[in-house]
Amino acid sequence: MESDVHSFGVVLFEVLMARRPGDMVGGLVGYALACHRNGALQDAIDPAIKDQVAPECLEKFAGTAVECLASNGIERPAIGDVLWNLELAVQLQLQLLNSKRT
Numbered sequence: 001m002e003s004d005v006h007s008f009g010v011v012l013f014e015v016l017m018a019r020r021p022g023d024m025v026g027g028l029v030g031y032a033l034a035c036h037r038n039g040a041l042q043d044a045i046d047p048a049i050k051d052q053v054a055p056e057c058l059e060k061f062a063g064t065a066v067e068c069l070a071s072n073g074i075e076r077p078a079i080g081d082v083l084w085n086l087e088l089a090v091q092l093q094l095q096l097l098n099s100k101r102t
Contacts, residue, residue, distance in 0.1 A: 003073070031044070033069060
């Protein structure tokens with residue numbers, strides 16, 4: 001099950017960056033983790049979504065992906081926790097959209 005969570009973390013970064021794992025020298029995972037660690041993730045996000053998604057939502061989404069990619073399988077979250085975090089990211093985005101409408 002830990003490998004499924006790891007794979008899901010890869011998919012989350014694929015979505016966030018609009019790239020496939022083989023698109024980058026050194027691999028998507030290494031690049032994504034380095035960007036997150038260095039505070040440069042905003043520069044790596046797919047430009048088509050970057051300005052449409054709340055920074056808090058993106059951070060929650062990316063943080064969840066990072067947790068899924070923990071080197072040690074036992075350190076990865078349960079899939080239920082992953083889903084809860086993604087729901088929270090959606091709620092953050094909805095709050096932002098609702099606050100702009102009022």
